[in-house]
Amino acid sequence: MTARKKYLLLGGAFMLALGVPTAALMAGAKEDARAFYERGAAALRRGDARTARIELLNAVKADPQWGSARIMQAQAMLALGDGLTAEAEIERARALGVAMPLTRHLMAQAMLLQGRAEDALREATAGDVEPRYQAEAERMQGRSYQALGQNDAAAEAFGRMLKLSADDSRGWVDIARYRFALGDRGGAVVAADRAARVNPRNVDAVLLRGMLVRDQYGLRAAIPWFRKALAVDPNNVPALLEYAATVAELGRAKWMLGLTRKALSLAPGNPRPYFMQATMAARAGNYDLARKLLQRTNGALDDVPAVMLLSGILQFENGNYTLAAERFDRLQARQPFNMTARQLLGAAQYRAGAYAGAAQALQPLIERGDADSYSLTLAARVQEKLGNDPLAAELLDRASLPVRGDAAVFQGAGSAILRAGPALAEPGSAPAVIPYIRALLEGGNVAQAVVSAQKLQQANGNAPAAHVLCGDALFAAGRNAEAIDAYKKAANLLFDEPTALRLVSAYRRAGAAQKAIGVLNLYLSQNPLSVDANRIAASAHLDAGNWNEAATLLEALRERIGNGDSLLLSDLAWARLGQGQKVLALSLARRAYALQPSSPVTSDVYGWMRYKTEGPSRASIDLLEKAVAISPQHPLLNLHLGEVYARAGMKGRARKALELAAATAGFDQGGRARALLKKL
Known part of the structure; x- marks a missing residue:
């Protein structure tokens, strides 16, 4: 048997990643092909699959009958995500005498890249897989089962892989992706972190860790990870x-x-x-x-x-x-x-x-x-x-109301009765239970929703969706402190906009304005372009009297979305007034009122700015009366009108408006209304 035939049958040349020496594979290869091969193998070792592809293509051209070079080229194509070309190279290598048991795992990966999960599974589960590549075959089985929706079988295959190769960085990447697909973000983070620690030069591991960091902590926090990936392979x-x-x-x-x-x-x-x-x-x-x-x-x-x-x-x-x-x-x-x-x-x-x-x-x-x-x-x-x-x-x-009501459950979840079957059959399954709980909340059955949501949360501690839903149920039940705790657990796993804004809403309902601002600042530090978060942050700063911070946020928003938002202009008018810029505040209020003259918000802000610039004029009173006529029970509007009435000497009218404001439960400026009443 020739030297080439021996290494074709052993198949060691193409498992570069497993540390098989390449020197022994050169015997019998043409001299120029060997040089290309060595450079390609070195490039593949350092993670530069593009350079490897070119060098190995030259090796194959120099010696078309060299099966190991074709297998190495297939590995380069797999690294580049080209399953079709990889399959073709493996088939040619097999035709040249490379034994099938030595290539099952590679062929399975090539087929997976083409979306052919069943074909991949047949290759990976073939009974003749070379023992030294069994861990790789199990990894391909796990990926194939996952692609086919057979999650339990996938978990078993990944478990078998770990028993054979506990520190395979590529295997941990696949496990991280599997857990992520199931909603187990906490488990995905653990697996991706291990993959990156085991092999810091595994670009897939570093990249996946960066993507999970982006979800968990924000955009800016992920940038160093992407830079690390590109430092390994600038052309990835x-x-x-x-x-x-x-x-x-x-x-x-x-x-x-x-x-x-x-x-x-x-x-x-x-x-x-x-x-x-x-x-x-x-x-x-x-x-x-x-x-x-x-x-x-x-x-x-x-x-x-x-x-x-x-x-x-x-x-x-x-x-x-x-x-x-x-x-x-x-x-x-x-x-x-x-x-x-x-x-x-x-x-x-x-x-x-x-x-x-x-x-x-x-x-x-x-x-x-x-x-x-x-x-x-x-x-x-x-x-x-x-x-x-x-x-x-x-x-x-x-x-036209100046404030929105409390956040509610999104309608459209369907009938709880129809959703109950799958939920009761799999009480710990998030895909089965989440629609049921949403339907319970929509139907007003908050108590049962809380019970089911807490069970789901206990069974899915690493799934942010379970914590968010539990928080929603507790929030609907008026159990605000517990809702905050649930939202915080979700945010530790996935700090996205819906979770951040839920946490802000819960903090504001609890009267913890500074904590709400802290959450918003943290979210905006990572996601500065979020319109909703910027709007809410500006509102929170206005409530806290942080005029400069509010004005900065609102001006940036106005630059992005223009002057067509009457509520934004109204908020900006309040911020400018707080800064002492009365003339600018009046101009902004006038523009907001022109956009939406039937709104109590714009009527109130325009009337108040006129009052601040020209005193209790007839025009300012007319505008404030219009605001109260549109929204007669709103305490802030009545407070403003009552104060202007008092300044104008209209004590009877002032008393009526101020008494309504002072008597409104939960109104944070009730003390001011009572103080004005004492002066009448």
């Missing part, structure tokens, strides 16, 4: 794209463009850089450019929710409301609790003349006690088109 496309996505959310457009352009130079057919560039163009208002960039994805990402959203927005901005509604409807069907998608669907259907559909889409939003003014106003316009003027008037009245 997934790392470039995750880095680009992160800096894009931080508002670093030029930085993102540079990273996506480099990714495109390395992977010209990759659609994700075009999507990120299209999103940035749309944010800048350049919708034509955004459409052109999105078209360059060639439909490869059409089923991705974020792409559905962007596509719908671009159709909406182009006046294609029916097409926009189709995009938003698909997204809403995929994510029924996505309030933004529902709101946009309602807006698109309204513009398209599909008023009944618009009303149906908006219904779950306007049923909430904390429904926003835009949704309420839009729903009112829809009802006007449907001829329901009384309902339209009621919705407009709610839209």
Whole structure:
């Protein structure tokens, strides 16, 4: 038997990652092929799969009959995510005499990259796998079972892998991804951390750790991890794209463009850089450019929710409301609790003349006690088109209220009776129980929702969704301190916007304004572009009298979203007044009132700013009276009106307004109202 035939049968050459020496594999290879092979193997060892691919391609060209070079080339292609080419190289190697038992695990991985999980499983479970590669075969089994939705079998396969190779960094990466897919974020973090510690040069491990850090702590905290990944492999496309996505959310457009352009130079057919560039163009208002960039994805990402959203927005901005509604409807069907998608669907259907559909889409939003003014106003316009003027008037009245009601459960969870079967069958399963608990809360059965949510939380301590849902149930039950504890546990696992804002809301309800501001500051330090978080942070600073901080946040928001938001301008007027800039405050209040003259908020702020600049004039009193007429029970509006009445010498009217403000339970300025009453 020739030297080449021996190493083909042993198959040691292609398992470079397992530390098999390459010198013994060179015998019989052509001299020039050996040089290319050695350089390719070295590149693959240091994580540079692109250089390895080129060197090994040259090795194969120099000696097309060298099976080990083809296997090594297949490994390079697997590292680059090209399963089709890897499969072809493995098949050629097998035809050249490389034994199948030595390549089962590699072929399984190649098939997984192509989405062929069943074929991969057949390779990985073949009874003739070479024992030294059994751990790799078990790893491929775990991935295959996971892809097929057989999670228990996947867990067993990963367990067998660990018994054979407890410190395989690649195996821990797969376990982290498996746990993440099941909602076990805490377990995913532990596994990803171990993967990165076992092999700090495993780019997949470092990259995954960075992605989990981004979810857990925020955008800025993840950047060092992406830099570490790129320090190992500067041309790693997934790392470039995750880095680009992160800096894009931080508002670093030029930085993102540079990273996506480099990714495109390395992977010209990759659609994700075009999507990120299209999103940035749309944010800048350049919708034509955004459409052109999105078209360059060639439909490869059409089923991705974020792409559905962007596509719908671009159709909406182009006046294609029916097409926009189709995009938003698909997204809403995929994510029924996505309030933004529902709101946009309602807006698109309204513009398209599909008023009944618009009303149906908006219904779950306007049923909430904390429904926003835009949704309420839009729903009112829809009802006007449907001829329901009384309902339209009621919705407009709610839209003009100065404050929202308490946050409520999102409507649309369905019937608790219909959801009960799966939940009772699997009381510890989050996918089965979460819809049931949401339905219980929607139906008002808060006590049962709390019991079920607490059981789910105990069974899924590493799942942030379980803690959030438990917090929602406790919040609905009025058990605020316990809700805060649940939200904090969720935030330790996943500090995203919904969790952060829930925690802020709970702290504010508890009267812990400084703790609420602390949470907001922490979230905004990592996610500075969040509009909702910035709005709430500004409101919290206004409540605390932090005028400079509030003004800074509000001015930054105004620069981003323009001068068309009357509530933002009203808040900014209060901040400027607090800074002593009365003239600027009056100008802002006047602009807010011009935008929405029927709102008690704008009437009050404009009246108060006029009072502060010109005293208790007839104009200021008229505006403040208008605000109270629209919202007669609101204590702050009555306080303002009562104070101006008192200054104008209208003591009877002042007493009536101030007494209402002073008697309102929970009004934080009740003491001020009582002090003014004593002076009358």
